[in-house]
Amino acid sequence: MNDEYSEDDLNTMTVAQLREFAADRGITLKSNGSKDEVIATILAAGDDEPEPMSDAEQEMRAAKAAPGERVEIMVHAGGGPEGQDPVKVGLNGKMFLINRDQWVKVPKGVLGILDNAKQTVMEEAGTDADGAIKYRERTVRRYTFQTR
Structure with missing residues (x-):
């Protein structure tokens, strides 16, 4: 689990906020995933830190x-x-x-x-x-x- 966010933190976000959160971290999501699927994908990404954007x-x-x-x-x-x-x-x-x-x-x-x-x-x-x-x-x- 990443120290930056917890599952509780993610549950307070809307699906749109979760998608933006994932995109900012370079996490690829399914285009039609439910909120629970989006959260699971973000949590599964774990501590993988993306490269900074150019x-x-x-x-x-x-x-x-x-x-x-x-x-x-x-x-x-x-x-x-x-x-x-x-x-x-x-x-x-x-x-x-x-x-x-x-x-x-x-x-x-x-x-x-x-x-x-x-x-x-x-x-x-x-x-x-x-x-x-x-x-x-x-x-x-x-x-x-x-x-x-």
């Missing part, structure tokens, strides 16, 4: 909670051969194709995905004693964008 997972959960909430964004063109191509973003099983340098409205979760998209670039860091060029890695945003 920022992207938190954004996706927020997007599911408020799917109608939209933001207006513009993804800027980038350098290189793919810098003019539309940006493909998947959110909750739906794909979004975002044209660059145009204002578009997208679900708020798409913003979180773009914000968390990173890439590693190599940049010159001077030369060593033999005159060979030294490089260092730097993590940068994959896409530059703005909101309004």
